[in-house]
Amino acid sequence: MGGTDWILLSYSNGDPYSQHCKQTNRTTNIMIVCDPVNLKGKFQILEERKKKETGYCYYLFELSSSIACTITPVKKGLSSGSIFCIIFFTLIGIYFSVGFLYKRLVIGAKGIEQVPNYSFWKDFGNLQADGCDFICRCGPRHEEHAYRGIDDQLPKEEDDRDDQLLAM
Structure with a gap:
């Protein structure tokens, strides 16, 4: 006690x-x-x-x-973090609910087109990956080509021969 x-x-x-x-x-x-x-x-x-x-x-x-x-008495109630989470998820729910209703009733969208800002949410994962690349990687990204394009082997315009295209 x-x-x-x-x-x-x-x-x-x-x-x-x-x-x-x-x-x-x-x-x-x-x-x-x-x-x-x-x-x-x-x-x-x-x-x-x-x-x-x-x-x-x-x-x-x-x-x-x-x-x-x-010994201090135990505080009862919600912490500031849980209040923030409740407000955040409530606002997200209101955003999607109002957006669905607006696009369905006012615009007349059907199916997946009812999602508010669908193009943003479709690219959301790619945007996060791009942000991670920008923050975490140092220097520009250089990609090596695994093959050489056919344009590099074509002759100049004054040379009309197509012998370069044949395998030898």
Whole structure:
């Protein structure tokens, strides 16, 4: 158990008492109280309760520590990140819903043409790849041609012979 400036640890089912407390198992309670100055302060015994009639016996210790000072109540509610995600996905849903309805009812589009800004969404993956190439790669991209085009082997215009096209 704990509060704003204390923690109570309870340990039960210890060794049984031999002659008193109706031979019940030993119980120990450690109360950790707030001491903002020390991490590990005084450890002292406060009480040893041995009532023969009731059978409820325990040891009570006290420890002062700065650990007990850091307990804060748990905040309830949504974080700013989850609020941002809710707003973002709501706006995306509204964008697509209104866009579908507008293109279907006003423009009269059918099928895949109903998607708002369809050409953008069709090229969206390629645009991301181009952006990644632009940011992550250094220098311009040079592509090597695996073959030489037929235009490179054609003769000049004054030479009308087509012998260069025949394999030798």
